[in-house]
Amino acid sequence: MKITILKEKLKEGINIVERIAQKSLTLPILNNVLLKGEKTFISLITTNLEIGLQWWSLAKIEKEGEIIIPARLFSSFINFLPEGPLEIETDGSFLNIKSGEYRSRIKGFSPEEFPLLPQVGQEEKVELDSQVFCQALSQVFDIASPSLARPEISGIFFHFQKEQIKIVATDSFRLGEKKIFSQLPLTKEYSFILPQLTAREIVNVFSEKEGDLRIYFSPNQVLFESMLSETDHPQIHLISRLIEGDFPDYQAIVPKKYETQIVLSKNEFLNQIKSASLFSGKISEVKLNISSQKGKVEIFSQNPDLGEYQSALSGKIKGKALSVSFNHRFLIDGLLKIKSPEVIFELTSEEEPAVLKPVGDEGYLYVVMPIKTS
Incomplete structure (x- = not known):
């Protein structure tokens, strides 16, 4: 095999496929990448037996062939090379790489030892x-x-x-x-x-x-x-x-109706939950007291070793008053996934699932279970 390709193009490919060539003590062959030169294409293949990755690029193929080489070593060496064309050539079980004044000779393995990637039909x-x-x-x-x-x-x-x-x-x-x-x-x-x-x-x-x-x-x-x-x-x-x-x-667990609905500024709600999380206890509890009459959500947390936190957030609230506790990490994760400036929070009771949704986007919802405080 003899191939000429730009270093930056090969680096792009090895950076993609090497991420699943993980260190395996039981199957060391999986630590490698299969390099192929066929027709006008170079390809790199890795697998961890759950995922298979194959990358192709156009290249100058003077002689077709294939070889298995250690993925991490190959990637590290390619990253150190100067920009420009490099030449890859097999010599028996070795892979020779030339780039400017750089030369390397990497010991490889027989391609027959590498697991075959499964074939997926392309009918639909x-x-x-x-x-x-x-x-x-x-x-x-x-x-x-x-x-x-x-x-x-x-x-x-x-x-x-x-x-x-x-x-x-x-x-x-x-x-x-x-x-x-x-x-x-x-x-x-x-x-x-x-x-x-x-x-x-x-x-x-x-x-x-x-x-x-x-x-x-x-x-x-x-x-x-x-x-x-x-x-x-x-x-x-x-x-x-x-x-x-x-x-x-x-x-079956996504609520079809709600008793209380709140529309809040996402960033303000997120910042107050993050602040409350600093004072939460062992079960990461943050308590929300919701009042439609006041038009506010009061946020409270406490830890006997650290102290307590309390704040309030104005919003558009309709429905009944409610006190409900959540794991702050779950609330924060849900809010971070919402991209709109405002968020809708729909609740049914202190023990039933609540729903977070972006305002103006019907394509996303996040359901979170409250912490039962009984």
Whole structure:
């Protein structure tokens, strides 16, 4: 194999794929990257057996071939090289790299030892703006929590319908749902549960990409694809296994009505909850006293070792008066995911789920359970 490529282009690729080439003591082959030269393309492949990443770029391919090399070593060395073209050439089980006055010889391995990436059928797909999709995913993916007892809530639930996509995550204490409204050319509806690590990598890899992100469905895997701008060929493939099982019927816990509704400045509410969190106790409790007559929300927290905090926040309040306690971390997380200047807070009782929603955006809601104080 003999390839010539610009250093900055190769650096872009290795920075994308190396993030899942994690150190593995049981399967050291996963610490490596598979480098290929085929036709007019160079490609880099890594996998952790849950996620597979493949990146392509146009390059000058004088001789085709492939080799496996340590991902971290390869990445570190490429980062130190000067800008400009570099030459990559295999010599038996070694990879020689030349760039200006720099020379290196990296010991590699046989490509036959590297795990094959699963193949995902490309019969039916959807195309969405990459940045819009990643922004939506980033509003929910970190709500999920690892659970051996209930692996289905460890991931992110996707439901693709002809007019919208629902993206949902929960840890049983709170839940986030984001809708993307789009006309999708689907012959049927698709739903699956994506591992949380995959969701995080999708945001890391594709959030800055302009153009469309293609999503291909299959029973056990899903493929996310972005294309090269120079030619009609993939630039990145991210393939992930799916979590087996059925996602909970989350619609059953989303309140359909409310007894008290508050419209507040998001930033003021967020700052006061953050301030109250400094004085909360072991269960991270922050208490809200809501009065429609006063048109205020009083916020209170106390800690026997630190002292107490009290503040008030004006807002548009309708419905009955209510005193309710929440975990401050859950409230803060929900508020940070809302992008509008004002937030709607809907409550039913001291023990039933409450809902945070952005003003002017029907596509997002955040459900949070109160702390029972009985």
